[in-house]
Amino acid sequence: MPRTRLTVQPIRRTYRPCYPSYQDPNPLLEPSAHPYPFSKRMLQALGAAGFSGALLLSSLTACDSTKTASSRPVADSGNPFPLAAMHLPYTPVMFGTGLPSRLDRQTAIETINKVFQEELPVQYDTLVQANGISVIANAYNTEHRIGYVWVNYDNMGAGTVQETDFNYHSVLSYDKQVEVIETRIGYQWQQYSTNTEQFLKQLRNRKTKPALVLAEELSGHLTEENRLNKPAFQTRFLQYERANNLAHYQGEEEASTLARLLIQVLTRESSTLKALAKTNILHRGFRAYSGPHSRVGDELSSLVDQELQAIVNTKNYNTWGQRSDALLDVLGSVQHYALRKADNPAMLALTDVMQNPNWRQRPKKLAAIHEVVDKQLLSLHELQILAKSHRPEDSYIAPISIRDDRMILRNMDIYSVDAGLLKQMQHLQQQWRSAEEGAAKDSLHQQMNEIQMQQDSLRKQQQLDSRQQTLQHLETDVRAYIRWAKGQQGY
Amino acid sequence: MPSPILAATFHLTHHCNLRCTYCYTGEKRPIAMSRDTVDASIDFILREHKRRGSERLDITFFGGEPLLEKDHIFYIVNRLNEACDGQSINYRLSTNASLLTQELMVQLMTARIFVSLSMDGPPHVHDLHRPQAGGQSSSQQAIRGARILLKHNPCASVTCVISPNTAEHLVNSVDFLYELGFRYLLTTLDFSADWTVADFKKLKKAYQGLATWYETKMKAQERFYLSYFDERIRTRTHKPIHAHERCNIGGRQFSIAPDGALYPCIQFVTTEGLPEYMIGHVKHGFDEACQTHINRASEHPKTECQGCALESRCSKWCSCINFMSTGSIEKASPVVCYNERILMEIVDRTADRLWRKRNPMFLHKHYNPDYPIIAHYEISL
Numbered sequence: 001m002p003r004t005r006l007t008v009q010p011i012r013r014t015y016r017p018c019y020p021s022y023q024d025p026n027p028l029l030e031p032s033a034h035p036y037p038f039s040k041r042m043l044q045a046l047g048a049a050g051f052s053g054a055l056l057l058s059s060l061t062a063c064d065s066t067k068t069a070s071s072r073p074v075a076d077s078g079n080p081f082p083l084a085a086m087h088l089p090y091t092p093v094m095f096g097t098g099l100p101s102r103l104d105r106q107t108a109i110e111t112i113n114k115v116f117q118e119e120l121p122v123q124y125d126t127l128v129q130a131n132g133i134s135v136i137a138n139a140y141n142t143e144h145r146i147g148y149v150w151v152n153y154d155n156m157g158a159g160t161v162q163e164t165d166f167n168y169h170s171v172l173s174y175d176k177q178v179e180v181i182e183t184r185i186g187y188q189w190q191q192y193s194t195n196t197e198q199f200l201k202q203l204r205n206r207k208t209k210p211a212l213v214l215a216e217e218l219s220g221h222l223t224e225e226n227r228l229n230k231p232a233f234q235t236r237f238l239q240y241e242r243a244n245n246l247a248h249y250q251g252e253e254e255a256s257t258l259a260r261l262l263i264q265v266l267t268r269e270s271s272t273l274k275a276l277a278k279t280n281i282l283h284r285g286f287r288a289y290s291g292p293h294s295r296v297g298d299e300l301s302s303l304v305d306q307e308l309q310a311i312v313n314t315k316n317y318n319t320w321g322q323r324s325d326a327l328l329d330v331l332g333s334v335q336h337y338a339l340r341k342a343d344n345p346a347m348l349a350l351t352d353v354m355q356n357p358n359w360r361q362r363p364k365k366l367a368a369i370h371e372v373v374d375k376q377l378l379s380l381h382e383l384q385i386l387a388k389s390h391r392p393e394d395s396y397i398a399p400i401s402i403r404d405d406r407m408i409l410r411n412m413d414i415y416s417v418d419a420g421l422l423k424q425m426q427h428l429q430q431q432w433r434s435a436e437e438g439a440a441k442d443s444l445h446q447q448m449n450e451i452q453m454q455q456d457s458l459r460k461q462q463q464l465d466s467r468q469q470t471l472q473h474l475e476t477d478v479r480a481y482i483r484w485a486k487g488q489q490g491y
Numbered sequence: 492m493p494s495p496i497l498a499a500t501f502h503l504t505h506h507c508n509l510r511c512t513y514c515y516t517g518e519k520r521p522i523a524m525s526r527d528t529v530d531a532s533i534d535f536i537l538r539e540h541k542r543r544g545s546e547r548l549d550i551t552f553f554g555g556e557p558l559l560e561k562d563h564i565f566y567i568v569n570r571l572n573e574a575c576d577g578q579s580i581n582y583r584l585s586t587n588a589s590l591l592t593q594e595l596m597v598q599l600m601t602a603r604i605f606v607s608l609s610m611d612g613p614p615h616v617h618d619l620h621r622p623q624a625g626g627q628s629s630s631q632q633a634i635r636g637a638r639i640l641l642k643h644n645p646c647a648s649v650t651c652v653i654s655p656n657t658a659e660h661l662v663n664s665v666d667f668l669y670e671l672g673f674r675y676l677l678t679t680l681d682f683s684a685d686w687t688v689a690d691f692k693k694l695k696k697a698y699q700g701l702a703t704w705y706e707t708k709m710k711a712q713e714r715f716y717l718s719y720f721d722e723r724i725r726t727r728t729h730k731p732i733h734a735h736e737r738c739n740i741g742g743r744q745f746s747i748a749p750d751g752a753l754y755p756c757i758q759f760v761t762t763e764g765l766p767e768y769m770i771g772h773v774k775h776g777f778d779e780a781c782q783t784h785i786n787r788a789s790e791h792p793k794t795e796c797q798g799c800a801l802e803s804r805c806s807k808w809c810s811c812i813n814f815m816s817t818g819s820i821e822k823a824s825p826v827v828c829y830n831e832r833i834l835m836e837i838v839d840r841t842a843d844r845l846w847r848k849r850n851p852m853f854l855h856k857h858y859n860p861d862y863p864i865i866a867h868y869e870i871s872l
Contacts, residue, residue, distance in 0.1 A: 028859055
């Protein structure tokens, strides 16, 4: 019988590793981020094998679970929903074509809620004080302090968006609008200083009178000695934009209160930069609150219309300036497009402010609107706080975002084709083209239709499979988050 | 319990040309399996294979030294291949390599028998515990045999046994075997030895050195498998395996002694015989009552381990090791316990360092399900 002086001693605590366990997202689910480091000999051997080697290479390097799967970010110390996964701040784009399809909000929320229901009893859409901030959690368990918040374009707040001129739904605050204009002018300077000839050519192509005037003027400043410096260029370009805007609205003033007001702004404001910023805000504000596409409800629309009219009719220059500035503050208090809906609490609060007949009091009452807006929006700072929970006493509210690559639906390309079917189709097309009119040609056409139907059917199935896989991965990651959060809290 | 794999080990002989100090098979006597017993064993295996509906047969040749009975090896392979035409059979052989020749190696490769070697390290370490029958050194023969093996199969594995007095040479031993050309390195302790706390202190230091070695090789993107590290990392990166899948002692796996007696696993086949662990005979079949009893004993919860933070990752489930260490399959081995306690933390810290750097080999080795195939190709090039 073997002897030993040792005894079995269970240990209560051990080193807690950080590398992903089987319960965490597989770090290789984004294979392009971590390509397999093939040895030189392997690459040489596969190269010598030619095409078949390349096929073998691609089949060997594809992890099965990544085929048609959405990208899953590398877990940050075990948290499946790190801040980096949200890719913020983001830049809004004008057009939607070419962008990947994503899971719709309803499906994503239903899926996440389902997982929470299975794992924890939760309350829905509840205001939570968590880690020093307020957040309306989509689902939250008060005992474990675990929940999630769905982060969509309509609740992304300060710091989450890179504002540009192209985001024409935004009604910016005055300072933000000035920043946007300055960035635009800075870009123009860059173009002018690096390739003046090209810049002038593009300016002339605009074919408006102010553009041609500016181009003519700048053509006289092409030598090193008389070339415009940056401040001079920027001042001149701002003047050009002012003149351009004025030319645009003149001719409309008879038909439109807004045009009359904007002409007043462009002609009365002494600072060109302020004139342009104010024009932008009032124009967008009108579109958001009063125009035919406004969604804020009749009452608020009517109040804004009345205010515009009142400003236009104000004769006193100082009063006019103060009253139009006051309207700027009010219109810029709810910048977020998604909040500008008739039933939104922010619009109700704004209506209250606009109902005050004393226009001078209105800017002083904006704090109530800001509070309502803040509650509905999550700033980048707040999202950072939520994503950084790690201590046992923290609340764990996962910020799950529409911008997460996991929400991308792969294989949604309407042009994707099966290679085999494509070949058959091409072959049939060739035959069809050279066939004589008659039954044979009709038959070929019928066959082509059938192949097209097969393609469509295949594509639909691919899309369904991809969607299913995306949902499954989302479920797995939400479960992993709940487990991780419990682990962090010591459960 | 039904299982897709049936694993049988032929102990072809009790005889061996070496006298390894830690060998558990007992006194070396020239007692070989007779042709009659071989036939009965093959028939028994085929009956069991059919009865269980298993999808694959895993056949291992063991001893003593199985190459002393090489005729039996090829006879068994031919008979089984003929009887199981088209079905999947894996053949393995565990040898000390001292009797391996080029010609024999070619025959073994042709028969598709996967050969693994036992070697403890460089000569001054290997010869401490693996002398020849007359006491002479066996290291040169082992090295020669290793070279022949690797020439024909670069993916061959080697088992290195660590004893209390060789622990401090562990890194040198592993490195020696690696430089010899082995890429699949299995390390194991001599669980029957009289380990002390002081021995484990030395072993801990050796493991720390081995961690540095492992990290260096991973950073250099070397392809290799080091069981002590990779298996422990696997206990975290892969779902826990149920006990009956890990060790189905006496159930889906069994050993056939030279006299035809059936035992639950290799550690129970000794020259002296252990009747209390015998679970049947090839001529009469399994004694189901004994099988069930031993199976239950091996599955018996190790109450002494309750509440341990390493319980789900520890290798206390191996009944053979428990038996070797404590004399009982129901008791957890204190040697295993100490070993896991010191090794697991070292392995996890090493893995964390590699993870933090997103080391590509670490990521693919442990998270890419295709890695074993890719690495196999690359090593064999």
